[in-house]
Amino acid sequence: MELKVRFPVDDQVLSTLHALAFGSAAGDVQPWAARLERHALTWVGAFDNEQLIGFVQVCWDGGAHAFVLDTAVHPDHGRRGIGRLLVARAADEARAAGCEWLHVDYEPHLTDFYVGACGFSPTDAALLRLRG
Known part of the structure; x- marks a missing residue:
């Protein structure tokens, strides 16, 4: 398994993986x-x-704050630490860009992954649905 940063994205391939x-x-x-x-x-x-x-992707505010989005691992490759490696590499990239904070929102069933495996601190957050 190899990690690649800012690799050329094939929309069909990534859409399928995400689904x-x-x-x-x-x-x-x-x-x-x-x-x-x-x-x-x-x-x-x-x-x-x-x-x-x-x-995984990392968006940011152009300053101190970056945000983890769309962490996804193909189901046939799950439970092998790939997600943790992806998030760790994303954190390294955000740190290298000068970010001070890396945020992530997640559903309760992912607490063990983000807090336990990836080292995030749990925080209170809020969500406002804008459509639907």
Whole structure:
């Protein structure tokens, strides 16, 4: 397994991985490459024999705060530490860019992953749904 930072993104491949990792039906291809170039500080992919098996992106405010988004590992490769390695590399990249804080929002069932495995401190947060 190899980690690659800011790798060239294939929208179809990443859309499929995202759908599989989040348990949703493969549907529309999302414009990942354009979004990442425009909004992300960095992104990291995990590859097994050139096949994308994991992904995470880091967005930021242009200053001290960065945000982990879309941590995804192909279900066939889960429970092997790939997600933890992706988040650790993303944290290293954010640190190297001068960020002071790395934030992540997660659902309760992911507490052991983000707090336990990845070392985040739990905090209170709030969410406002804007559509739907």
